Amino acid sequence: QVQLQESGPGLVKPSETLSLTCTVSGDSISGYYWIWVRQPAGKGLEWIGRMYSSGTPNYNPSLKSRVTMSVDTSKNQFSLNLTSVTAADTAVYYCARRRSLAWYFDLWGRGTLVTVSS
Amino acid sequence: QSALTQPPSASGSPGQSVTISCTGTSSDVGGYNYVSWYQQHPGKGPKVMIYEVSKRPSGVPDRFSGSKSGNTASLTVSGLQVEDEADYFCSSYAGSNSWVFGGGTKVTVL
Secondary structure, eight states: OOEEEEESOSEEOTTSOEEEEEEEESSOSTTEEEEEEEEOTTSOOEEEEEEESSSOOEEOTTTTTTEEEEEETTTTEEEEEEOSOOGGGOEEEEEEEEETTOOSOOEEOOOEEEEEOO | OOOBBOOSEEEEOTTOOEEEEEEOOTTTTTTOSOEEEEEEOTTSOOEEEEBTTTBOOTTSOTTEEEEEETTEEEEEEOSOOGGGOEEEEEEEEOSTTOEEEBOOEEEEEO
């Protein structure tokens, strides 16, 4: 059974960098698109960005200046870095998978809450 | 990129139908037939229920159906069951390798 598991610090200080990892188990990370999505409490989901297992990532223009995504095929993980965080970045962060030629996300993690606070 | 608009809540009695709308623009919902719907129970990851507007993945009951008219997509759950009580959100491709999501709708089975 293929599973995605988000991990990382649950608390990040303002102005610091939020770093999350999504570990893929049960299948190879290669050959798929991987995305990060977040959901602030009481609000809708926001697409952060996506990247293929290799290649150039695409980021939400509103976050582009602060976001970096990467894939580590040796560890079957992909990661998210969000710099200069503020309280507005407090949210549940999800990773998800999209198959090539499919226009939806067929597998999701359970999400991890990240709180930005001093 | 603006979020897709969904009603915050919807409800129905067991056996009834409930329809959730998802309104976007001609740059997302109206421009592509790549609308998908996801179900999320508390503490669980989202599960795709509908993709490409009206297609059901294997294993999803045919009580779930999707449609689109113009810039608005809809998810209908017919024959509501207790286990259908969950949050539902829509998503659409928005061009340039980007996606936009809805705010989510909490469905309550009365």
